[in-house]
Amino acid sequence: MPSDLEYFFEPKGIAVVGASPQANSGGNHLLQNIARGYRGPVYPVNPKHKEIMGLKGYPSVSAIDGPVDLAIVFVPAPQTPEVLRECVSKGLKGAILENAGFAEVGAEGKALQDECTTIARQGALRLWGPNCMGLIDMNKRYVFSFMLPELWDDLYAAGSISLIVQSGLLSAGFIMSVVSRKILGLAKVCSIGNKSDIDEIECLEFLLRDPDTSVIALYLESSAQGRRFQELAKSSIKPIVVLKGGKSDAGARASLSHTASLAGNYPVFRAALKQAGVREADDFFEMVDIARCLEKGFDRRPGGPGRVAVLTYSGASGIVTVDHLQRNGLVLAPLSPETVERLKKKSPPWMPVNNPVDYWPAIEKHGVVGALKEGLSALYADPGVDGIIVHLFAGGGHWVLDPLQIMAGNADHRKPVLLWIVGLKDEAEQMKRRLEGAGWPVFDEIERLVKVMSTLL
Amino acid sequence: MPSDLEYFFEPKGIAVVGASPQANSGGNHLLQNIARGYRGPVYPVNPKHKEIMGLKGYPSVSAIDGPVDLAIVFVPAPQTPEVLRECVSKGLKGAILENAGFAEVGAEGKALQDECTTIARQGALRLWGPNCMGLIDMNKRYVFSFMLPELWDDLYAAGSISLIVQSGLLSAGFIMSVVSRKILGLAKVCSIGNKSDIDEIECLEFLLRDPDTSVIALYLESSAQGRRFQELAKSSIKPIVVLKGGKSDAGARASLSHTASLAGNYPVFRAALKQAGVREADDFFEMVDIARCLEKGFDRRPGGPGRVAVLTYSGASGIVTVDHLQRNGLVLAPLSPETVERLKKKSPPWMPVNNPVDYWPAIEKHGVVGALKEGLSALYADPGVDGIIVHLFAGGGHWVLDPLQIMAGNADHRKPVLLWIVGLKDEAEQMKRRLEGAGWPVFDEIERLVKVMSTLL
Numbered sequence: 026m027p028s029d030l031e032y033f034f035e036p037k038g039i040a041v042v043g044a045s046p047q048a049n050s051g052g053n054h055l056l057q058n059i060a061r062g063y064r065g066p067v068y069p070v071n072p073k074h075k076e077i078m079g080l081k082g083y084p085s086v087s088a089i090d091g092p093v094d095l096a097i098v099f100v101p102a103p104q105t106p107e108v109l110r111e112c113v114s115k116g117l118k119g120a121i122l123e124n125a126g127f128a129e130v131g132a133e134g135k136a137l138q139d140e141c142t143t144i145a146r147q148g149a150l151r152l153w154g155p156n157c158m159g160l161i162d163m164n165k166r167y168v169f170s171f172m173l174p175e176l177w178d179d180l181y182a183a184g185s186i187s188l189i190v191q192s193g194l195l196s197a198g199f200i201m202s203v204v205s206r207k208i209l210g211l212a213k214v215c216s217i218g219n220k221s222d223i224d225e226i227e228c229l230e231f232l233l234r235d236p237d238t239s240v241i242a243l244y245l246e247s248s249a250q251g252r253r254f255q256e257l258a259k260s261s262i263k264p265i266v267v268l269k270g271g272k273s274d275a276g277a278r279a280s281l282s283h284t285a286s287l288a289g290n291y292p293v294f295r296a297a298l299k300q301a302g303v304r305e306a307d308d309f310f311e312m313v314d315i316a317r318c319l320e321k322g323f324d325r326r327p328g329g330p331g332r333v334a335v336l337t338y339s340g341a342s343g344i345v346t347v348d349h350l351q352r353n354g355l356v357l358a359p360l361s362p363e364t365v366e367r368l369k370k371k372s373p374p375w376m377p378v379n380n381p382v383d384y385w386p387a388i389e390k391h392g393v394v395g396a397l398k399e400g401l402s403a404l405y406a407d408p409g410v411d412g413i414i415v416h417l418f419a420g421g422g423h424w425v426l427d428p429l430q431i432m433a434g435n436a437d438h439r440k441p442v443l444l445w446i447v448g449l450k451d452e453a454e455q456m457k458r459r460l461e462g463a464g465w466p467v468f469d470e471i472e473r474l475v476k477v478m479s480t481l482l
Numbered sequence: 483m484p485s486d487l488e489y490f491f492e493p494k495g496i497a498v499v500g501a502s503p504q505a506n507s508g509g510n511h512l513l514q515n516i517a518r519g520y521r522g523p524v525y526p527v528n529p530k531h532k533e534i535m536g537l538k539g540y541p542s543v544s545a546i547d548g549p550v551d552l553a554i555v556f557v558p559a560p561q562t563p564e565v566l567r568e569c570v571s572k573g574l575k576g577a578i579l580e581n582a583g584f585a586e587v588g589a590e591g592k593a594l595q596d597e598c599t600t601i602a603r604q605g606a607l608r609l610w611g612p613n614c615m616g617l618i619d620m621n622k623r624y625v626f627s628f629m630l631p632e633l634w635d636d637l638y639a640a641g642s643i644s645l646i647v648q649s650g651l652l653s654a655g656f657i658m659s660v661v662s663r664k665i666l667g668l669a670k671v672c673s674i675g676n677k678s679d680i681d682e683i684e685c686l687e688f689l690l691r692d693p694d695t696s697v698i699a700l701y702l703e704s705s706a707q708g709r710r711f712q713e714l715a716k717s718s719i720k721p722i723v724v725l726k727g728g729k730s731d732a733g734a735r736a737s738l739s740h741t742a743s744l745a746g747n748y749p750v751f752r753a754a755l756k757q758a759g760v761r762e763a764d765d766f767f768e769m770v771d772i773a774r775c776l777e778k779g780f781d782r783r784p785g786g787p788g789r790v791a792v793l794t795y796s797g798a799s800g801i802v803t804v805d806h807l808q809r810n811g812l813v814l815a816p817l818s819p820e821t822v823e824r825l826k827k828k829s830p831p832w833m834p835v836n837n838p839v840d841y842w843p844a845i846e847k848h849g850v851v852g853a854l855k856e857g858l859s860a861l862y863a864d865p866g867v868d869g870i871i872v873h874l875f876a877g878g879g880h881w882v883l884d885p886l887q888i889m890a891g892n893a894d895h896r897k898p899v900l901l902w903i904v905g906l907k908d909e910a911e912q913m914k915r916r917l918e919g920a921g922w923p924v925f926d927e928i929e930r931l932v933k934v935m936s937t938l939l
Binding site: 129130131132133173176191198199201202205206244246268270271272273274275276279307308309310311339340341342343344345347348349350351352356357373375376379381386418420447448449450451453469470471472 | 587588589590630633648655656658659662663701703725727728729730731732733736764765766767768796797798799800801802804805806807808809813814830832833836838842843875877904905906907908910926927928929
């Protein structure tokens, strides 16, 4: 059964209601963004203009003279019911309400939103929003959103992570942050706002079937649909990351006044997520960090505490890493005799081989590439090692290197290898881009790296 | 009593032993760096060159024909004892050994290091290092280090945070990261390496008396001098931040093999730090984040759990912030009736005033500057609020603003106000620079922000 969401992600014709020729307006951004990738017919609807951005303007949805599945609505909230009535009579399949002024502004707005939902339900029109940023399909370059058009000038290569974000304003901030920082490759983004009709469960079902999506990350507050969510997650072969809002008592109380949804019993929710194999994040960018590791294929689920090896050039960094490992329930992997033998060959005789592996003396003897490549390869081959943390330095002297030389040959069986880089800012950023592009996740902070490692293992 | 360290920080003449005309060598970097700010006589010592970088070259320390207090040594390790004997007979006061190949490379190196220490002790010569990056005084622009000269081309305005960093290689990575990222304004940096003579306690004593230093941050592994450290910290009016390595059992074992120092009983150490009013960090950049807040004057120590108010435009961000507050032992401040009254005046009538304070409706009514300025000012005036977290958005639309307009007037009694910014990358970075420059700490992650707030309160 094809999902109703197909009409949103691949509509035959889009009416932009509230389209505007005025620069820096949402109604203008929408037209600019849609024109980036969408090749079907676009109908600007605005009674004041006969032409907008070279397209014929329509006084109303009813006046549209071609095929049209979807309306994107950006008019003052009180005009929305009338627009939806026209959409229904015109036989449209869906409407994305990107305007605000509904349930989020109190009782009056809630009544208006309910009126819209009733009109839509009676007319078999599906609603997305209101109070949302719409949707994005990076692979098709569809941006059905009023977000700043400049954001898409220099699009990051599309990836396979899809996001579901509630909370209108957060979507704006968070999605803009993620896109403009080029932190990860996105497939689809669903900013679902007030969820008057389409909700996160329906989006999740759609993304689980979506061939472009390999990892799904979402922000959830309520667990009203917790059981359905758990079922979906359990049967999913795609990894899912959740940031749950309202984990603490105080947070749950705040959530009650935010979305009037019962944040529920967090320990129960957490156990359900864990049982369903869902990874959990505690912060917005941590969710993104976990998702980018899962996208790179690091999705192992061994039993018992994860056994980690640390390859470092600095005793202090190794020690601080070990402190964080223990705090996160991970253990230092005991190295196999074969691994110790291999590492000893590269080390000077006076250097004891332990975990953390201090490879600085080996670097002085064999150069940075030789020492690191052999060290990493030995740890990668050790079946008692579930994950590896490598500390790199970006700068001059010994350290002028192509990091991919070191990593080559270790990508076959997808043991998580997470990298921490310090050093000169520009050099570190360059090294980071090279590694990330080749599928190796890089972190700025040991604390975050170890937390993500514990989530992966 | 003037400290022996005066000879290191303000020497009358410097011999650079191992100075080199060859680009990209440590011995050349040293000369370039010293020339940046030091105006006293500099004597390159290298038997192969009569002139280096326009300065007269000397075949040996003995041959120096002017006043000289300090030698900076960058020769192969085995040549060091001979250099130190010359320093002693020439009557030098101190030597910074920036060369490596001593205790950090095993028993043979340890014997060489002990030989150097004996020569120095017998000759009343103080030793700094070996295996270190030397020292920096940002105010005087003294860089007595072989770190890359390009780092100092575009020096960040000097600040009042001083660092003490052990662990040779970590110093390099960490200090280069901090300096090149321009994260904070530094006063003095002490990279003390193997601590054959001068140790962190002596540096701490010096910095506690140093008029340019207002905050001291340091990485500590061993607590061999724990009691002295505690005494110094307790009597200090300058805030101190410590990152302790080897907190966990596993970390302590790793520390044993790193510096052969007993990391000791962490709970005892922690209690001692707490009693002495020392702030504790768990990661390298977290140490820096805490230090930059303390430098800005946020150094209150109220009793009881810190009561925090959150000013946000996004329900979800507010909820996630509250979850982190509870996890870090902070509580949501109950707002006073006066504060609620003030906030109500700016909010639409349907909007309940809670903490977190959702100011989005007020923004729609009064504009972002009006809403935020009044909201922050009300919370700032509330005696039941110990700290304030403000969420800002960097981007277009409503949000084109000079953030300082909002913050103005709230700096008088130094209640911690920490800001979280998401949004467009370039706009966010610009906003961050403006705020940081005016004394307001900005964070990228809610998790870190709340952790730092808990450390401050």
